[in-house]
Amino acid sequence: MNDAAQHKWWQTGIIYEIYLRSFQDSNNDGIGDLRGIINRLDYLQWLGVNILWITPFYPSPMKDFGYDISDYTAVDSRFGDMQDFDDLVAEVHRHNMKLVIDFVPNHTSDQHHWFKESRSSRFNLKRDWYIWQTPAHGKSPNNWLSVLGGSAWQWEELTQQYYYHAFLKEQPDLDLTNAEVMNAISDVMRFWLSKGVDGFRVDVMWHLAKDKLLRDNPVNPNYKPSMPDCDRLQQIYSCDRPEVHEVIAQLRKVLDEYDDRVMMGEIYLSPDKTIPYYGEKNNEAHLPSNFQLLFIPWKAKDISGAIEEYEALLPKDAWPNWAIGNHDRARLISRISKDQTRNAAILLLTLRGTPVLYYGDEIGIPQVQIPKEEVQDPQGLLMPDKGLSRDPQRTPMQWDKSLNAGFTRAKPWLRLSNDYQEQNVEVQSKDDESLLSFYKRMIALRQSEPSLMYGSYSEVFSDENILAYTRQSVLGDTFLIVLNFTDEKHLFSHAQRLEGSIEIATDAKWDGLIFGNELDIEPNMGLVIRLDK
Numbered sequence: 001m002n003d004a005a006q007h008k009w010w011q012t013g014i015i016y017e018i019y020l021r022s023f024q025d026s027n028n029d030g031i032g033d034l035r036g037i038i039n040r041l042d043y044l045q046w047l048g049v050n051i052l053w054i055t056p057f058y059p060s061p062m063k064d065f066g067y068d069i070s071d072y073t074a075v076d077s078r079f080g081d082m083q084d085f086d087d088l089v090a091e092v093h094r095h096n097m098k099l100v101i102d103f104v105p106n107h108t109s110d111q112h113h114w115f116k117e118s119r120s121s122r123f124n125l126k127r128d129w130y131i132w133q134t135p136a137h138g139k140s141p142n143n144w145l146s147v148l149g150g151s152a153w154q155w156e157e158l159t160q161q162y163y164y165h166a167f168l169k170e171q172p173d174l175d176l177t178n179a180e181v182m183n184a185i186s187d188v189m190r191f192w193l194s195k196g197v198d199g200f201r202v203d204v205m206w207h208l209a210k211d212k213l214l215r216d217n218p219v220n221p222n223y224k225p226s227m228p229d230c231d232r233l234q235q236i237y238s239c240d241r242p243e244v245h246e247v248i249a250q251l252r253k254v255l256d257e258y259d260d261r262v263m264m265g266e267i268y269l270s271p272d273k274t275i276p277y278y279g280e281k282n283n284e285a286h287l288p289s290n291f292q293l294l295f296i297p298w299k300a301k302d303i304s305g306a307i308e309e310y311e312a313l314l315p316k317d318a319w320p321n322w323a324i325g326n327h328d329r330a331r332l333i334s335r336i337s338k339d340q341t342r343n344a345a346i347l348l349l350t351l352r353g354t355p356v357l358y359y360g361d362e363i364g365i366p367q368v369q370i371p372k373e374e375v376q377d378p379q380g381l382l383m384p385d386k387g388l389s390r391d392p393q394r395t396p397m398q399w400d401k402s403l404n405a406g407f408t409r410a411k412p413w414l415r416l417s418n419d420y421q422e423q424n425v426e427v428q429s430k431d432d433e434s435l436l437s438f439y440k441r442m443i444a445l446r447q448s449e450p451s452l453m454y455g456s457y458s459e460v461f462s463d464e465n466i467l468a469y470t471r472q473s474v475l476g477d478t479f480l481i482v483l484n485f486t487d488e489k490h491l492f493s494h495a496q497r498l499e500g501s502i503e504i505a506t507d508a509k510w511d512g513l514i515f516g517n518e519l520d521i522e523p524n525m526g527l528v529i530r531l532d533k
């Protein structure tokens with residue numbers, strides 16, 4: 001297929017995740033907000049990304065910074081109001097972009113009126129909207145552990161039962177296999193879809209159904225103390241249940257009542273277990289998240305293997321996606337070496353599949369050390385010794401060199417990286433050699449070349465050091481991408497004679513024409529070569 005019209009916007013676009021609290025504060029309370037995003041749309045358009053995913057903006061006690069929702073169909077006053085949201089939808093569309101919102105159907109806040117009713121009595125009509133259990137032999141119903149530490153069961157004195165929470169005790173899990181809950185959640189989706197949102201990023205999709213028999217999870221023989229507590233167990237009964245697919249298919253049905261919307265799914269599973277989330281008939285998530293680049297070693301062989309495996313597993317008509325950062329994982333530049341950040345940009349923007357970028361990675365915001373007394377993330381507070389706080393990757397966007405990088409004039413909710421006076425959008429946008437300018441060029445190239453947007457992928461070569469592959473359109477337009485993952489020079493040799501020109505290189509001084517079978521690849525070098533036809 002070469003015709004753009006045959007591809008959906010979420011296949012040809014580039015997704016940019018905005019961590020709302022940290023993007024732009026417009027009312028100087030130290031917290032990012034919806035109006036702040038509106039004020040920065042020109043920047044995002046200039047950068048060339050065209051699908052914005054924004055993290056939760058709903059009323060919330062903020063125990064998990066918005067992933068604990070107390071009202072699914074309103075806007076938290078810290079982030080603005082419904083008029084701001086409507087303006088955001090209109091302005092995003094006016095900028096020819098799409099808006100995807102975070103959607104958290106797995107759990108509510110314990111302050112949601114559904115849960116308040118549910119917990120009020122065993123006979124309440126909403127009791128079965130959540131997962132309540134009587135103690136087994138005086139103890140919690142089973143051994144399931146919360147992702148954020150400790151037992152996943154919380155005892156309620158009032159009604160003498162436990163409720164299940166996969167995350168914080170303030171985030172009780174809904175039972176989406178209950179038809180009333182599914183109806184209520186479907187109406188929430190319709191509410192936002194009718195407002196014109198272009199889709200949802202469904203939070204913790206692989207958690208959406210639990211074993212009805214509540215069987216104990218088996219012990220994980222591969223557990224290491226550095227892992228989160230919940231990894232002591234293999235979560236085979238609490239997550240990734242066969243029943244989950246029916247739940248997701250129902251959510252998808254609601255989405256499909258509207259034209260041309262998208263469903264992304266957050267799924268932390270191995271590729272073979274993630275693929276079923278496309279649905280047997282492609283009737284579940286359009287984009288079940290592919291997080292491999294967040295975990296595998298940054299080495300040519302590992303990356304080559306991950307791409308091959310994923311490409312081979314993808315069912316017919318399923319569209320790939322690749323993420324390189326998000327608000328739950330360490331910042332890209334700190335995960336890999338600084339010298340590899342441009343190669344990461346080339347890789348992400350030349351792989352087959354929708355790229356997912358995390359705000360600030362385009363200017364190289366690093367992990368920011370947050371002193372103990374300033375830690376905000378519950379995961380950091382509940383497991384202080386494991387280095388799992390997510391604050392370091394959630395620091396405010398660095399716009400310019402003014403106070404607090406132009407993010408806010410008040411005290412920011414989280415401290416900024418102290419390099420913000422040198423590393424910010426304003427400085428980097430004026431510098432042709434900056435990481436930001438590099439991203440902009442790569443994005444523009446991808447978006448103007450059918451071969452890079454939806455051409456075929458073939459590996460040409462890989463060893464311990466170098467990965468090389470082509471992307472080719474049906475008309476035969478071909479790009480050869482060569483990436484050196486090491487800080488040593490290596491020779492790349494190719495059976496066929498190569499003829500072409502360097503379109504983009506990690507260092508601007510490498511340009512010009514390519515002839516012959518061999519190329520000397522400098523340390524950390526990445527090349528995007530347009531091959532002659």
Ligand code: GLC
Nearest residue numbers: 064067104167203204266328
């Ligand atoms: C998802 C979110 C994460 C949140 C969790 C619980 O993993 O990305 O930030 O803590 O769900 O809602």
